[in-house]
């Protein structure tokens with residue numbers, strides 16, 4: 098590990114994004130966070146901003162502040178579109194949670210593709226995505242076609258191609274798999290779906306803020322995504338919702354509220370959806386949570402998403418190299434794409450006792466995620482992780498694995514198969 102530590106010092110010294118580490122609230126002494134894929138770190142500027150909004154806007158400027166928040170979902174959405182999504186103004190709002198946005202846009206997609214009877218989803222998608230899509234299909238009399246995704250390698254595009262046809266209304270996929278980290282090629286998926294006239298609804302939860310997204314350039318139709326992961330907008334910040342401009346007037350979402358009305362403040366007796374992205378809103382935005390998205394967007398804008406993605410690739414590459422040398426011989430098994438180009442910002446390993454290993458790592462103050470049923474997920478957040486943190490994480494991981502009770506494997510002894518697949522089915 099000495100050689101790795103020296104290399105890390107060199108990489109940190111050469112890293113153009115290294116100064117951003119100090120733009121976050123410091124990590125408590127001795128702790129290492131490699132769970133940026135669950136909850137992004139706190140930007141140092143966020144507490145003062147929230148204090149200003151609470152005491153100044155809410156406390157001192159009550160009525161004026163309230164009207165100033167009416168278009169907050171669009172204003173922050175526009176900034177997110179420009180900084181992190183490669184989308185145009187007027188195509189993104191920040192409102193509701195990812196699950197609700199998925200519901201709204203799945204129904205809107207059926208509305209935009211009337212007469213088509215099938216919705217396509219894959220079996221590796223995040224549970225909430227599969228529940229929401231299955232519920233919409235059942236509630237609207239559509240068939241659900243679930244394609245199998247390899248839980249390590251990701252979705253095979255030929256499998257997808259075979260599942261999409263002229264009867265497909267919408268294909269719902271995660272761009273980066275929450276478990277394996279597999280990153281799909283957005284343009285190729287669009288080509289497959291659009292060739293059949295189907296729409297694609299992306300869940301960008303594990304991609305946005307870490308992957309250099311180009312929604313406009315790749316002709317994306319619809320997207321949602323959590324903002325509290327690599328977008329670092331904080332717990333409770335609503336999710337993003339993106340609809341390409343020319344699709345907005347073709348589709349009505351199902352939760353008709355006054356924020357989506359063409360004349361919100363006119364209090365008309367009937368619902369008349371606004372022609373713009375506003376029609377996808379429903380009610381009052383949680384202003385304190387939405388404004389908390391801004392400091393992280395400032396950081397990402399300053400760094401530039403291409404540089405963020407480049408550092409993310411380098412960090413996961415460095416991590417897999419060290420883990421391959423030090424942790425794999427002690428019982429971890431790689432479980433995601435080996436090529437950094439083909440994965441998002443996290444790497445995943447299998448261990449038959451992953452559920453016990455992750456709390457043991459937390460005891461050693463190394464914070465990573467467990468994913469069902471036998472996986473450990475490590476997400477080094479590109480703007481707040483040093484290469485030296487990666488070395489320290491691997492060092493602690495090695496100690497915990499070595500002392501793990503009962504020690505599951507000896508060095509080089511190989512890894513027994515888990516008894517269940519990632520869906521809990523017996524193997």
Ligand SMILES: *Cc1c(COP(=O)(O)O)cnc(C)c1O
Pocket residue numbers: 194195196197223225226271275300302303323336
């Ligand atoms: C984190 C995450 C969500 C979160 O959904 P909420 O409704 O915002 O809780 C949804 N989908 C995916 C793929 C995620 O990773």
